[in-house]
Amino acid sequence: MAEKIGGLVGSLLVAVFVLGLAESITSGFAGFWGGLPFWVISIIVLALVFYDFWNSCLRKNSSD
DSSP: OHHHHHHHHHHHHHHHHHHHHHHHHHHTTTHHHHHHHHHHHHHHHHHHHHHHHIIIIISOOTTO
16 A cells, blocks of 8 residues: 555656646747647656556556
C-alpha cells in the first residue's frame, strides 16, 4: 500500500512540475508556437511516468 501511495504522490509531483514548466515556457518569451514542441515532449514524458506507475504498482503480475 505504501508503494502505491508513494508512486502516486511522486507521479503527481512530477506532473505538476512538468506542466507548470510547460505553461511557463508557453506564456513567456517563447509563445504558443515556440512552446508547442515542449508541450508535446511533456505529454509523452507524462504518459511514460503514469504508465510506469501503473506497470509497477497497479498491474497484477503473476508473481503477486
